[in-house]
Amino acid sequence: MIEIKGLTKQFGKKPVVEDVTVTIEPGTITSFIGPNGAGKSTLLSMVSRLLEADTGEVLLDQNNVKKWKSSDFAKRVSILKQANYLNVRLTVRELVSFGRYPYSRGRLAAEDEKFVDQAIEYMNLADMEDKYLDELSGGQKQRAFIAMVIAQDTDYILLDEPLNNLDMKHSVQIMKILRKLVDELGKTVVIVLHDINFASVYSDRIVALKNGRLMRNGPTHEIINSEVLREIYDMDIPIQEQNGCRICVYFNSHT
Amino acid sequence: MRLWMLGIAAIVLSFISLFIGAIDITPKDLLNWESDETHIFLISRIPRLLAIILAGAGMSIAGLIMQSLSRNKFVSPTTAGTLDAAKLGILISMLFFTNVTYTQQVIFSFAFALAGTFLFMQILDRIKFKDVIFVPLIGIMYGNILSSITTFFGYEADLLQNISSWLMGSFTLIIAGRYELLYVSIPAIILAYLYANKFTVAGMGEDFARNLGLSYKLVLNIGLVLVAVISTTVVLTVGVIPFLGLIVPNIVSLYLGDNLRKTIPHTAVLGIVFLLICDILGRIIIHPYEIPVNVTVAVIGSAIFLTMLLRGRAYAK
Numbered sequence: 168m169i170e171i172k173g174l175t176k177q178f179g180k181k182p183v184v185e186d187v188t189v190t191i192e193p194g195t196i197t198s199f200i201g202p203n204g205a206g207k208s209t210l211l212s213m214v215s216r217l218l219e220a221d222t223g224e225v226l227l228d229q230n231n232v233k234k235w236k237s238s239d240f241a242k243r244v245s246i247l248k249q250a251n252y253l254n255v256r257l258t259v260r261e262l263v264s265f266g267r268y269p270y271s272r273g274r275l276a277a278e279d280e281k282f283v284d285q286a287i288e289y290m291n292l293a294d295m296e297d298k299y300l301d302e303l304s305g306g307q308k309q310r311a312f313i314a315m316v317i318a319q320d321t322d323y324i325l326l327d328e329p330l331n332n333l334d335m336k337h338s339v340q341i342m343k344i345l346r347k348l349v350d351e352l353g354k355t356v357v358i359v360l361h362d363i364n365f366a367s368v369y370s371d372r373i374v375a376l377k378n379g380r381l382m383r384n385g386p387t388h389e390i391i392n393s394e395v396l397r398e399i400y401d402m403d404i405p406i407q408e409q410n411g412c413r414i415c416v417y418f419n420s421h422t
Numbered sequence: 423m424r425l426w427m428l429g430i431a432a433i434v435l436s437f438i439s440l441f442i443g444a445i446d447i448t449p450k451d452l453l454n455w456e457s458d459e460t461h462i463f464l465i466s467r468i469p470r471l472l473a474i475i476l477a478g479a480g481m482s483i484a485g486l487i488m489q490s491l492s493r494n495k496f497v498s499p500t501t502a503g504t505l506d507a508a509k510l511g512i513l514i515s516m517l518f519f520t521n522v523t524y525t526q527q528v529i530f531s532f533a534f535a536l537a538g539t540f541l542f543m544q545i546l547d548r549i550k551f552k553d554v555i556f557v558p559l560i561g562i563m564y565g566n567i568l569s570s571i572t573t574f575f576g577y578e579a580d581l582l583q584n585i586s587s588w589l590m591g592s593f594t595l596i597i598a599g600r601y602e603l604l605y606v607s608i609p610a611i612i613l614a615y616l617y618a619n620k621f622t623v624a625g626m627g628e629d630f631a632r633n634l635g636l637s638y639k640l641v642l643n644i645g646l647v648l649v650a651v652i653s654t655t656v657v658l659t660v661g662v663i664p665f666l667g668l669i670v671p672n673i674v675s676l677y678l679g680d681n682l683r684k685t686i687p688h689t690a691v692l693g694i695v696f697l698l699i700c701d702i703l704g705r706i707i708i709h710p711y712e713i714p715v716n717v718t719v720a721v722i723g724s725a726i727f728l729t730m731l732l733r734g735r736a737y738a739k
């Protein structure tokens with residue numbers, strides 16, 4: 168279990184995450200939503216130890232994340248950041264193989280290869296696995312990064328806007344695979360999303376942030392309603408029910 | 423390019439290197455153990471070849487490590503002040519001790535090479551504008567500053583003559599007894615190979631590396647120590663060889679990518695081949711005299727480097 172307790176972070180004088188307390192339920196997809204600059208990425212970076220909090224703490228299985236050994240932590244929690252600048256010439260397969268680094272230190276055993284194969288297949292990359300990353304399109308690169316994180320096979324997978332650059336088909340595919348990882352393998356996914364319809368259709372819980380503060384935290388159906396969304400986004404967003412999914416029709420809303 | 427092809431090229435060139443020079447030696451001469459030719463062969467030709475092999479492999483790998491850790495294709499011991507700092511270290515050791523020993527020189531030179539490279543990485547960390555060309559330009563300026571400090575104090579202390587002799591990378595003076603320090607780079611090269619995966623992961627950037635559980639800072643520091651060890655041993659025995667650590671890893675990266683476990687062997691052997699070619703050319707062009715290897719390397723290397731700059735700006739990003 169990941170528990171975020173009273174987490175605060177300031178850049179200069181400006182608090183960008185303020186006293187946020189959230190428990191991530193194991194075995195669920197939790198979506199983080201909120202306007203630009205709400206502090207979602209900053210929060211995720213602190214949970215994954217890439218950034219140190221000013222006050223408060225993050226517990227993984229009751230132990231402060233700071234106390235975990237790096238090599239053990241990397242087998243439990245993985246993160247893919249929002250913007251990834253990689254200028255090394257690795258092939259897709261090499262990159263995904265490095266997802267096994269916490270286990271193999273770079274010398275892949277047969278089992279590692281299995282995870283690599285599977286991640287490549289999940290992300291539909293089989294026909295370009297020997298291409299260099301700098302020969303891929305933005306969305307293909309993004310899928311390669313996601314494949315690497317999936318190959319890392321951690322209990323907790325943190326993804327910061329992973330659908331950036333992806334077409335509709337691949338966005339849906341990835342959300343379905345995340346669902347499968349959660350439902351069949353018992354993983355826990357924390358994902359930052361801007362398209363609240365993906366959050367509505369695929370996640371179990373939604374955490375809403377605004378101005379660095381926690382606005383809402385609850386099961387998806389409690390958050391996806393016009394009133395709550397108005398609080399978060401300052402927009403009137405009508406909601407339509409379709410095949411049991413709640414779809415937010417925000418394209419021509421009043422702001 | 424296959425590794426075995428490079429290997430064969432290296433073996434053929436090594437053979438040529440052993441049998442050219444001011445004095446003609448043929449393999450037949452070596453049958454006579456007592457001959458002058460055999461003597462020259464043992465105290466001059468073989469040490470020279472070993473020095474070329476170690477310097478060629480060492481400098482190329484040092485460059486490769488620096489490019490990976492700085493995440494910049496054009497950073498190398500010559501474009502990050504490493505070699506200039508090593509020279510400054512030698513000078514300081516001469517100012518510090520009146521009768522400086524070789525060991526003291528080695529230690530000072532190593533400490534300065536390490537500190538100098540480390541400082542450059544710190545500077546790199548702080549600058550916002552990390553352009554592929556801009557970064558090595560800063561490195562070259564930084565190296566020139568270190569170099570002018572060396573020249574200034576060298577001039578003041580009347581050591582300039584000494585200093586200019588280390589400026590020149592050359593294998594002319596390599597004989598048995600004057601190159602053995604280079605053996606210290608062997609464990610450094612082996613360690614570099616063992617750390618190859620760690621360097622590759624570190625080269626993906628701090629966030630990627632830490633996500634994969636790598637002790638990023640530790641790996642960075644180990645890499646810089648290896649670079650400093652290799653650079654120091656080369657500067658103190660052979661002198662400064664420019665461009666080698668810059669162009670060899672870049673050529674390998676073009677055809678083999680940046681997975682260091684795969685590229686280190688190629689980089690080492692290609693570095694040896696390149697340096698052997700330069701040294702052999704230097705020995706035959708004005709035979710029986712010699713052009714120092716740093717001149718031939720600079721001429722051929724700068725041409726390759728310019729081509730890379732002009733054609734490869736897109737690739738290096």
Ligand SMILES: Nc1ncnc2c1ncn2[C@@H]1O[C@H](COP(=O)(O)OP(=O)(O)OP(=O)(O)O)[C@@H](O)[C@H]1O
Nearest residue numbers: 178179183201202203204205206207208209210249
């Ligand atoms: N390194 C930094 N230095 C200074 N300010 C920062 C830094 N990183 C983030 N901020 C500020 O912190 C605030 C929150 O940023 P954060 O990236 O967490 O937002 P976000 O919710 O992920 O937004 P987005 O949806 O645009 O990705 C922003 O106002 C941003 O300007």
Ligand SMILES: [Mg+2]
Nearest residue numbers: 207208249327
């Ligand atoms: Mg963000």
